[in-house]
Amino acid sequence: MGDGHLWTAYEAAAATGGALCSRGGDAEDWPAEEWSAAGISIDTRSLKPGDIFVALRDARDGHEFLKNAFDAGAAAALVARAPETAPDGAPLLVVDDTLQGLRDLAAAARLRNFGKRIGVTGSAGKTSTKEILRAVLGAGGSVHAADRSFNNHWGVPLTLARLPMHADYGVFEIGMNHGGEITPLTKLVRPHAAIVTTVGAAHLEFFESIEGIAEAKAEIFLGLAPGGVAVLPLDNEYFPLLKKRAEEAGAAAFVTFGEKAGADFRLLDYKPAGAGARLRTSIKGEERGFDVGIPGKHQALNMLAALAAADAVGADLDRGIAALAGLEPAEGRGQRTVIEVDGGEAVLIDESYNANPSSMAASIGLLGAAAPGAGGRRIAVLGEMLELGPDAPALHASLAEALIEAKVDRVYAAGELMRHLWDALPEAMRALYAGSAVGLVGPVEDAVKSGDVVMIKGSNASKVSAVAKALSARAADRKRAS
Ligand SMILES: Nc1ncnc2c1ncn2[C@@H]1O[C@H](COP(=O)(O)OP(=O)(O)O)[C@@H](O)[C@H]1O
Ligand SMILES: [Mg+2]
Incomplete structure (x- = not known):
């Protein structure tokens, strides 16, 4: 985020209709109305000094972390109540609902x-x-x-x-x-x-x-x-x-x-x-x-x-x-790494960030468009696509066609749903099926040879990224693109 000032106490109060105050103590060294924040955070683990901490009620209640927020250097906290956990004198902006407060700040940021x-x-x-x-x-x-x-x-x-x-x-x-x-x-x-x-x-x-x-x-x-x-x-x-x-x-x-x-x-x-x-x-x-x-x-x-x-x-x-021309792929989204393998080099295409049928088809297409080196093969390492509902088995099975069309040589598959793909694949393309992605790490590492192109793809929760991590540790130039 930018340097210096993003929100003053006055602007934040005007935007949210909240009340500037502090809990207990006297506010002489830490005036409730005279702070200015450089950023906004909803998570004390990533909060930067000078941020407003917004205590959201989501998976956990952010109000439980007020002490952590001020320890981490919060300039103020947007809260729905001033609980015991707020350090004495810490500047607070009190609203009825902190998520609405955050939306109000957002609307004001847009308007200005x-x-x-x-x-x-x-x-x-x-x-x-x-x-x-x-x-x-x-x-x-x-x-x-x-x-x-x-x-x-x-x-x-x-x-x-x-x-x-x-x-x-x-x-x-x-x-x-x-x-x-x-x-x-x-x-x-x-x-x-x-x-x-x-x-x-x-x-x-x-x-x-x-x-x-x-x-x-x-x-x-x-x-x-x-x-x-x-x-x-x-x-x-x-x-x-x-x-x-x-x-x-x-x-x-x-x-x-x-x-x-x-x-x-x-x-x-x-x-x-x-x-x-x-x-x-x-x-x-x-x-x-x-x-x-x-x-x-x-x-x-x-x-x-x-x-x-x-x-x-x-x-x-x-x-x-x-x-x-200057773009570089982000981790798990098509990043290419040349890795060292016995007797030469192979290419890793890391698409392991997430998967659904659209992105899976795109990644298989990418593998199809890649040219393996001499003696090399196209290898697909696939984890499950999750959140697909009742059509999930059919959507997995139907990947066989795309894999054939992309001239993929060997398929490694993991997870229950990938069974449906496995069963639909021609025998010659079947490399290994495992119940979970960890079961693929060693075998894929052993299998990759000089000239191979390996594409790794699956939903986040399929953990197929573990295979990408293991292979990318062998990056030939030690330079991991980020
Ligand atoms: N236009 C697209 N059509 C199909 N797949 C795509 C497209 N753009 C990106 N992907 C693939 O989808 C996956 C997720 O990409 P990402 O940009 O993070 O999408 P999102 O933020 O929508 O989840 C990546 O593997 C990426 O290669
Ligand atoms: Mg996204």
Whole structure:
């Protein structure tokens, strides 16, 4: 976060309607009304000196941690009550409901900032697109965005409440598990451009159909600022629905991205190049070729979505495109590492951050596009995709087709649901099935040979990242990209 001042006591009190006070003691050395905070934190473990600590009631009650917060250097605490655990004299801002207090700070942060805001939702690619936007917009101004996937009922208000007054751009990842969750978040952010990256089978557990997911994603348009632009995935089956909902929500304009003819930001050709790729595109009717630092056709499409949104809020396209060459994949999201193996080198593609059917298909495509070295093979190490509801077995089994199409040679699979894939695979592709991902670590380590390309993918909870960790410990250049 920025240096120095983000919130004074007076501004925070005015924004929340809360009362400035301190519990007990006399407040001479620590005046309740004269603090100023450099940041905001909801977790005392990551709180930085000078932050306001917001005592949320979530999994635990933040009020239990007031002492830790002030020990860590909190400038003040936003609380719903002043419990015994608050150190004597510590400055407090008392409101009825601390989550509402955080939302009030967020709304005030938005009102005092004259920059442009972009909201990003979708079944996959939200965080990737947020990071791409950070680079694209950063080429022409200051950008505020969360360091992590802060996309839920507290993550979005927290990110917005941290928006510096003079930031030129704010980028907000907005997620959901259920219908109705995006509406209040987008109405808080009021984006000038709203992106739906893609709609696919994520969280099917909580939805009757993918159409239901499309409806939920389309809620993002309900918060568009006046004159706001909807950025839509033209290739997606639910494009017409998304467009209709954006229209109904009053979007002032639509911009499309995709591979299909007619996309305003269109991908014409994708070729792997170095650690990244070379793209041929057509942008607003003009053909353009350029290099990008992150591999994957899906990432190329995220980039076109990001460019479309950046253009919609007035950012410079040439500079944005130039910035794409400098991108580096984040941990577990397509990061490539050359690893040392007996007699040579192999390539690890770490996609282990998370998985659902859309992102799984994208990662398998990435493996298919990768060229193994002499004598090398394409190896997929797969953990389960979770939260898919009753269709989960079929969705796992159907990966067999994609793996065959991508010319994958060997498949390592772990977890009960992956049984369904295992059973659907041709004998020759079956390397090993294990009940859990730990059972794959040793065997995969032993199996990788010179020239192999190994792609690792699964839901967070599948722990398949353990395989990626073990292999990346052998990074040839000892330099772990981050
Ligand atoms: N547009 C996309 N379509 C399909 N998969 C994608 C897309 N963008 C990213 N992915 C893959 O989805 C996984 C999660 O990406 P991430 O950007 O963290 O998405 P999110 O924040 O929506 O969960 C990664 O493995 C990534 O490679
Ligand atoms: Mg995310």
